[in-house]
Amino acid sequence: MVQLSATLVAVGAVATQAATVSRCSPSHLPKPELLGASILGVQADEVHNYSAVSLGPGSNEGKKYTISFCNVTVTYTHPGWNDTINTQIWLPLEDWNGKFQALGGGGYSTGFGPTYLTYAVAQGFASTSTDGGHEVGGQAVPTDLTWSLKSKNNLDWYLFEDYASKATNDMGVIGKQITKSFYKKAAKYSYFAGCSGGGRQGLMMAQDYPDVFDGILAIAPAINLETFIPAGYWPAHVMNKHHIYPSPCEVQAFTKAAIKACDRLDGVEDGIISLPNYCNVRAHDFVGQDYTCKGVQHTLSASGAKVVQAAWSGSGEAGWTGVNKDAAIDRYYVPTTCTGNGTCTTGDSSLFGNWFKYAVAKDASFSLQNMTDSMFFDMLHASTRQYESMVGNNNPDLSKFKAHGGKIIAWHGLADETIPPNGTVSYYEEVLKQDPKAHDFYRFFEAPGVGHCYGGMGPIPNGAMSQLMEWVEKDHAPVTLHATKGSNNTARDLCPYPLRQKFIGGDSRNATSFTCAK
Numbered sequence: 013m014v015q016l017s018a019t020l021v022a023v024g025a026v027a028t029q030a031a032t033v034s035r036c037s038p039s040h041l042p043k044p045e046l047l048g049a050s051i052l053g054v055q056a057d058e059v060h061n062y063s064a065v066s067l068g069p070g071s072n073e074g075k076k077y078t079i080s081f082c083n084v085t086v087t088y089t090h091p092g093w094n095d096t097i098n099t100q101i102w103l104p105l106e107d108w109n110g111k112f113q114a115l116g117g118g119g120y121s122t123g124f125g126p127t128y129l130t131y132a133v134a135q136g137f138a139s140t141s142t143d144g145g146h147e148v149g150g151q152a153v154p155t156d157l158t159w160s161l162k163s164k165n166n167l168d169w170y171l172f173e174d175y176a177s178k179a180t181n182d183m184g185v186i187g188k189q190i191t192k193s194f195y196k197k198a199a200k201y202s203y204f205a206g207c208s209g210g211g212r213q214g215l216m217m218a219q220d221y222p223d224v225f226d227g228i229l230a231i232a233p234a235i236n237l238e239t240f241i242p243a244g245y246w247p248a249h250v251m252n253k254h255h256i257y258p259s260p261c262e263v264q265a266f267t268k269a270a271i272k273a274c275d276r277l278d279g280v281e282d283g284i285i286s287l288p289n290y291c292n293v294r295a296h297d298f299v300g301q302d303y304t305c306k307g308v309q310h311t312l313s314a315s316g317a318k319v320v321q322a323a324w325s326g327s328g329e330a331g332w333t334g335v336n337k338d339a340a341i342d343r344y345y346v347p348t349t350c351t352g353n354g355t356c357t358t359g360d361s362s363l364f365g366n367w368f369k370y371a372v373a374k375d376a377s378f379s380l381q382n383m384t385d386s387m388f389f390d391m392l393h394a395s396t397r398q399y400e401s402m403v404g405n406n407n408p409d410l411s412k413f414k415a416h417g418g419k420i421i422a423w424h425g426l427a428d429e430t431i432p433p434n435g436t437v438s439y440y441e442e443v444l445k446q447d448p449k450a451h452d453f454y455r456f457f458e459a460p461g462v463g464h465c466y467g468g469m470g471p472i473p474n475g476a477m478s479q480l481m482e483w484v485e486k487d488h489a490p491v492t493l494h495a496t497k498g499s500n501n502t503a504r505d506l507c508p509y510p511l512r513q514k515f516i517g518g519d520s521r522n523a524t525s526f527t528c529a530k
């Protein structure tokens with residue numbers, strides 16, 4: 013990330029060559045002050061007419077934007093930690109909206125750099141992202157954890173702490189200072205937005221650093237990471253143990269069968285399971301049904317049902333209850349690959365499997381295929397013991413964030429194929445137990461039919477950040493979240509938990525055909 017300026021130039025962005033020293037230069041941007049850190053350097057260049065496809069966290073409205081900005085990179089270390097972290101701050105050269113927005117990451121990365129920054133700057137925000145001290149992955153969900161291991165049986169605990177929380181708070185502190193130095197005035201409001209790992213970062217900031225942000229948008233937050241990530245490997249473990257590997261077509265057919273069985277629970281047939289808690293079917297209920305794969309008819313098998321049910325039910329340990337039945341489990345939970353002759357094996361399970369290898373076994377050569385049930389559960393419990401205090405981020409006491417005047421909007425797709433939404437529901441219920449009036453500053457919305465961060469059949473609340481700003485700046489609390497761009501151009505209003513969507517008649521593609529009810 014520290015080489016981003018050169019990268020931008022290489023793709024056609026032109027740095028300004030002014031005769032006089034630009035305000036976008038290290039000499040005009042004093043080194044920020046960061047408690048417990050040593051600033052190694054500040055780089056700054058004007059970048060004009062940079063174009064890239066970008067989107068905001070939790071949005072499916074990605075498109076190409078062209079922006080001009082001051083590109084600042086602050087490089088620093090925590091003395092004694094042997095880390096080197098790069099925080100990027102992109103500052104609009106014109107039409108700054110007077111606001112600051114920090115952006116989270118996902119998977120095992122703390123930030124996505126230009127993927128989110130370009131969109132944020134196009135909206136007028138002074139924006140920031142951090143690499144957390146290790147390379148940002150290029151995948152939609154970065155699964156690389158090799159950076160966390162110094163050597164066999166030796167985790168780099170300092171770098172892991174950067175990933176867990178330290179670098180995110182540093183990003184906020186550094187970014188706000190650089191913004192003030194550049195514009196000669198502080199941002200009026202500061203925001204954080206992130207999905208998945210970024211959603212976890214947002215809730216972590218509200219819990220542990222409550223005075224940094226005025227508003228937090230936490231989408232599909234990866235809270236209890238230390239539990240749901242290793243538990244998510246359970247279906248793959250079941251496959252390896254029993255040597256059964258259902259094809260992606262068969263797994264998808266089980267999902268379609270469940271949707272067909274539970275679709276109308278909310279009163280309308282739209283390909284969405286809006287009330288997953290009432291969908292009581294089991295995979296074995298569909299054994300014997302026919303499905304077609306690449307023009308060939310097959311029958312849903314008992315062995316396939318065993319694996320699919322493992323994803324739906326979970327391991328039964330540590331409170332992990334699995335994903336909902338309309339989630340695309342063939343992507344992460346039941347990943348298989350098949351040859352032309354129909355022989356299938358375990359596919360890429362690196363999101364869950366790498367946690368076992370690097371974080372728990374602390375051994376890059378650890379064999380996932382040879383785990384016994386006893387080993388699986390021992391390692392699952394070890395993960396919880398070792399990492400809950402670092403990445404659990406499940407403290408329901410948000411009283412200091414509330415006292416600061418902060419606001420949180422969180423939403424989670426009920427068809428999330430990566431993070432079980434029940435974890436977010438359980439956390440919000442704990443917050444309400446701690447503070448029955450938490451609804452005054454923290455609102456959580458379920459998004460039926462929506463996958464991880466975006467995708468799926470359901471409408472997506474692309475304007476959630478705008479509604480958060482309305483709440484923070486004008487005290488207009490979101491009664492519902494407006495969601496659009498679902499299947500068949502549907503629109504829905506997402507309901508604040510514990511209310512849920514109820515069909516009241518009319519065209520199911522229109523938001524007015526639904527109401528929020530218990």
